Amino acid sequence: MIRILLAEDQALVRQGVKMMIEQDEQLKVVAEAANGLEAVQQIETRLIDLVLMDIRMPGMNGLEATKIIKKRWPHIKILMLTTFNDDEYAVQALKDGASGFLLKTAERQKLIDAIYSCMNGGMTIHEEVAAKVVPRLLEHTKREPVTIPLTPRELAITQLVGEGKTNKEIAETLHLSVGTVKNHITQILQKLELRDRTQLAIYAIKHDLV
Amino acid sequence: MIRILLAEDQALVRQGVKMMIEQDEQLKVVAEAANGLEAVQQIETRLIDLVLMDIRMPGMNGLEATKIIKKRWPHIKILMLTTFNDDEYAVQALKDGASGFLLKTAERQKLIDAIYSCMNGGMTIHEEVAAKVVPRLLEHTKREPVTIPLTPRELAITQLVGEGKTNKEIAETLHLSVGTVKNHITQILQKLELRDRTQLAIYAIKHDLV
DNA sequence: TTTAGAAAGTGACTAAAGTCATAGCTCTGT
DNA sequence: ACAGAGCTATGACTTTAGTCACTTTCTAAA
Numbered sequence: 001m002i003r004i005l006l007a008e009d010q011a012l013v014r015q016g017v018k019m020m021i022e023q024d025e026q027l028k029v030v031a032e033a034a035n036g037l038e039a040v041q042q043i044e045t046r047l048i049d050l051v052l053m054d055i056r057m058p059g060m061n062g063l064e065a066t067k068i069i070k071k072r073w074p075h076i077k078i079l080m081l082t083t084f085n086d087d088e089y090a091v092q093a094l095k096d097g098a099s100g101f102l103l104k105t106a107e108r109q110k111l112i113d114a115i116y117s118c119m120n121g122g123m124t125i126h127e128e129v130a131a132k133v134v135p136r137l138l139e140h141t142k143r144e145p146v147t148i149p150l151t152p153r154e155l156a157i158t159q160l161v162g163e164g165k166t167n168k169e170i171a172e173t174l175h176l177s178v179g180t181v182k183n184h185i186t187q188i189l190q191k192l193e194l195r196d197r198t199q200l201a202i203y204a205i206k207h208d209l210v
Numbered sequence: 211m212i213r214i215l216l217a218e219d220q221a222l223v224r225q226g227v228k229m230m231i232e233q234d235e236q237l238k239v240v241a242e243a244a245n246g247l248e249a250v251q252q253i254e255t256r257l258i259d260l261v262l263m264d265i266r267m268p269g270m271n272g273l274e275a276t277k278i279i280k281k282r283w284p285h286i287k288i289l290m291l292t293t294f295n296d297d298e299y300a301v302q303a304l305k306d307g308a309s310g311f312l313l314k315t316a317e318r319q320k321l322i323d324a325i326y327s328c329m330n331g332g333m334t335i336h337e338e339v340a341a342k343v344v345p346r347l348l349e350h351t352k353r354e355p356v357t358i359p360l361t362p363r364e365l366a367i368t369q370l371v372g373e374g375k376t377n378k379e380i381a382e383t384l385h386l387s388v389g390t391v392k393n394h395i396t397q398i399l400q401k402l403e404l405r406d407r408t409q410l411a412i413y414a415i416k417h418d419l420v
Numbered sequence: 421t422t423t424a425g426a427a428a429g430t431g432a433c434t435a436a437a438g439t440c441a442t443a444g445c446t447c448t449g450t
Numbered sequence: 451a452c453a454g455a456g457c458t459a460t461g462a463c464t465t466t467a468g469t470c471a472c473t474t475t476c477t478a479a480a
Contacts, residue, residue, distance in 0.1 A: 113326050122336055164406075183429080185467085
């Protein structure tokens with residue numbers, strides 16, 4: 001039997017979800033809470049396996065509650081209940097240890113599936129949320145490995161520029177004269193069609209050279 | 211009834227998985243393939259709802275096959291079958307449209323749950339994979355919203371520096387004199403404890419101001 | 421062997437960036 | 451009404467950065 005805590009401020013939604021999941025005899029809502037603080041208090045006094053947590057709640061919201069619960073009771077699974085427009089918070093919730101994202105509007109079977117999958121160690125993200133969240137996570141990973149036409153020395157200097165070093169510091173680091181560093185940088189700027197070291201530093205970071 | 215294509219080069223694993231999922235009467239393996247190319251060919255001639263796709267296969271691997279299939283038949287769901295050490299490819303597969311990640315070593319119920327969840331529009335990632343993949347996705351997103359102690363004008367100038375603009379260009383953009391821009395930048399550098407505009411540009415990028 | 425590119429250097433020069441002192445203007449809050 | 455913060459501006463100054471021309475050395479390819 002899976003003991004569920006239902007944290008959701010709207011009593012109507014709470015009743016609806018409760019009815020939906022208790023049609024499955026393995027699932028039992030053993031506690032309810034109207035905000036994050038109540039949720040934490042419930043967990044302190046009851047044995048809970050899984051929390052269905054609304055994101056938006058008055059007082060302490062679902063994100064803070066998730067963070068606290070996962071810190072104190074890492075074994076408790078947390079599924080976020082979200083609406084279409086909550087994907088702003090989705091990434092944060094994942095960081096805080098949530099095991100999935102369910103839409104409040106989902107039909108019963110989706111909800112049940114997600115709960116079982118979660119209890120079995122899975123992570124379920126309903127399609128409508130995943131469609132918004134996953135691209136957001138991926139966009140920061142899409143750096144294509146462009147081959148940068150620089151010699152090893154030029155690359156080394158570019159990296160140091162990307163760390164904010166001055167010519168003097170670069171010269172010292174690489175045991176060169178300042179003049180040589182300048183010459184190299186002139187070369188680099190020409191090759192990459194950039195104007196100055198600031199643009200070069202930006203280039204270096206955007207191409208993951210630092 | 212869910213029509214499944216099983217793409218997996220090891221015949222033994224294929225048999226095992228087939229037996230596991232066909233214990234559920236709603237699931238039927240209607241086709242098998244030993245590499246990505248065969249998988250695509252099977253889909254051309256058969257009606258398929260879902261593909262269980264191994265990542266590592268001889269010839270065309272699971273990633274390429276996923277990309278091709280999702281492009282030509284976007285409605286077909288694809289679950290990746292992975293081992294512990296494949297998380298390198300996980301991010302790529304997600305980009306290509308995979309609906310989840312299952313471990314080959316998972317017990318039967320997890321597999322079944324994932325298939326149903328997937329067909330219902332969910333995205334299931336088994337815990338062992340999620341534990342490795344999600345942090346990787348999040349690491350590029352972890353910029354905590356540090357409150358940057360800059361006035362609106364200073365912020366605007368910082369952004370432009372982060373775009374690689376010169377003082378003259380910044381002055382023109384904001385309708386200021388070059389001297390004013392310099393003054394602001396001196397202020398900014400002091401506040402942020404930086405040395406020059408290059409370090410400021412780096413700061414701007416790393417704090418997502420550009 | 422000649423040639424070409426990468427690497428390192430010097431010197432002289434220009435342009436850009438950054439510092440400092442000082443000052444006027446407008447708003448906001450007490 | 452007054453102080454403080456923010457924005458603007460000048461002028462004088464120093465320091466860095468960037469360009470250009472020209473030289474040397476080494477190595478690997480034609």
